[in-house]
Amino acid sequence: MLKENWILCPVCSxxxxxxxxxxxILENFPLYCPKCKQETIISVKELNISVIKEPDAKTQSQ
Known part of the structure; x- marks a missing residue:
């Protein structure tokens, strides 16, 4: 029997x-939380969840 867990939101838990x-196994998965309405990129391997930090988009200045 395989162990199962719910994925918890890294923002609101x-x-x-x-x-x-x-x-x-998930890589660069966009996790959406219906409670706090935030989207976070995560990776999962062997029930270990890690949040991937991506730099914010910058506006181009001319």
Whole structure:
């Protein structure tokens, strides 16, 4: 039997609508939280969730 966990939002720590198993592998996955309405890029491997920090978009100045 594979162990399952709910993915928790890294911003508000509430449950999202997704579950992961021990053998789940995600890379650069856009996780959307319906509670706080934030989107975060995550990676998952062996039930370990890591948040990927991306630089904010900068406006081009001329």
């Amino acid at each position: 509430k449950k999202t609508r997704l579950r992961i198993r021990e053998n789940t």
